[in-house]
Structure formats: C-alpha cells, structure tokens
Amino acid sequence: MRIRPALVTLPLIASLIAGCSDLLPLDAALRNGTRGAAYPDLIPAEQITDRGTPNRITPETAPDLDQRSAGLRARAQRLKGGVVDPTTQSRMQSGVTN
Incomplete structure (x- = not known):
C-alpha cells in the first residue's frame, strides 16, 4: 500500500492553521477594572498553611459522619463486584458464532 503525501500533509497543514487562530481572545475577557488592578501581595507559605479551617467534627456531628462513611464503604463494596453477569x-x- 502506497501512502499518498497529500493525505499525510493535509491534516498537518490544517492543524498548523488552526493553531494560529485566536480562539480565546483574552484581551476581550479582561474588564477595565481588572486591567489596572495591582498584583496581590506575596506572603510566606507558612502563613498560608496556618490559615486552615478549624475542625468541624464535634460530638454532635460524629454519628452522622460515621453513618455517611458506612454508607460510602457499602457502596464501594457493591461497586467492586463484576460488571457483567456470569451468563x-x-x-x-x-x-461470536453465526
């Protein structure tokens, strides 16, 4: 089988032309307010990780979480079964036979 050069080069040329197009005009997406906005302040990573949310698990919420986790475990166990029945x-x- 002989490969025709036109069949090989046509998709290549089409992809190169498509790559040059401006599909996402980012300049139009910027609003005037964001165009002149200042850069955010840089802070040390330690300060970012220290801002974590406090624990929300309380003695009142623990039974609900236990029930939800048991339900998720049961669902995961059901999903472990086979997808196709034995027959x-x-x-x-x-x-496949005719």
Whole structure:
C-alpha cells in the first residue's frame, strides 16, 4: 500500500492553521477594572498553611459522619463486584458464532 503525501500533509497543514487562530481572545475577557488592578501581595507559605479551617467534627456531628462513611464503604463494596453477569460472561468467552 502506497501512502499518498497529500493525505499525510493535509491534516498537518490544517492543524498548523488552526493553531494560529485566536480562539480565546483574552484581551476581550479582561474588564477595565481588572486591567489596572495591582498584583496581590506575596506572603510566606507558612502563613498560608496556618490559615486552615478549624475542625468541624464535634460530638454532635460524629454519628452522622460515621453513618455517611458506612454508607460510602457499602457502596464501594457493591461497586467492586463484576460488571457483567456470569451468563453473559460465558457467552462472551465462547466468542461470536453465526
């Protein structure tokens, strides 16, 4: 089988032309207020990680979380089963016949 150069080069040229187009005009997306906005202040990473949210688990919320986690574990166990039933699986293993 002989490969025709036109069939190979046509998709290449089309992709190069598409790559030169301006699909997402970012300048139009910027509003006048954001165009002149100042850069955010840089702070040390330690200050960012120290701002974590406080624990929200209380003795009142613990039973609800235990119930939710048990439900999720049961759902995960059900999802571990086979997708195809055994009858269909044996038919698939035997192959396609006319």
